[in-house]
Amino acid sequence: xxxxxxxxxxLGATGGVGQVLVQALAAQGAQVRxxxxxxxxxxxxxxxxxxxxxxNRESTRxxxxxxxxxxxxxxxxxxxxxxHARHVRQHHQRR
Numbered sequence: 001x002x003x004x005x006x007x008x009x010x011l012g013a014t015g016g017v018g019q020v021l022v023q024a025l026a027a028q029g030a031q032v033r034x035x036x037x038x039x040x041x042x043x044x045x046x047x048x049x050x051x052x053x054x055x056n057r058e059s060t061r062x063x064x065x066x067x068x069x070x071x072x073x074x075x076x077x078x079x080x081x082x083x084h085a086r087h088v089r090q091h092h093q094r095r
Contacts, residue, residue: 006030006031006068006069007031007032007033007066007067007068007069008025008030008031008032008033008067008068008069008071009032009033009035009063009064009067009069009070009071010022010025010032010033010034010035010071010073011035011052011054011060011063011064011070011071011072011073011074012035012036012054012072012073012074013034013035013036013041013043013073014034014036014038014041015073015074018034018036018071018073021071021073022034022041022043022044022047023043023044026043026044026046026047027044031046031048032046032047033047033048033049033050033063033067034047034048034049034050035049035050035051035052035063036049036051036052037051037052037053038051039051039052050063054074
């Protein structure tokens with residue numbers, strides 16, 4: 001179980017897998033930030049919802065700020081480009 005101080009960021013939080021993950025983490029008492037393009041989502045009250053465009057490095061970085069764990073729940077990375085996807089993974093593995 002996650003410690004309450006550990007921020008869990010879910011990118012693609014309103015997709016099929018993302019929704020399930022957000023619900024499961026929140027049920028465990030984790031601090032969760034649900035990230036999607038619109039910044040709107042039907043999530044438990046304890047979950048922070050944030051808008052971000054995953055094709056924009058600055059937007060993605062801001063959404064992941066302070067995260068202990070980042071989960072990318074997106075069906076494909078092709079529209080983001082492999083270089084940007086690698087950057088996201090590398091940046092958060094260093095933390």
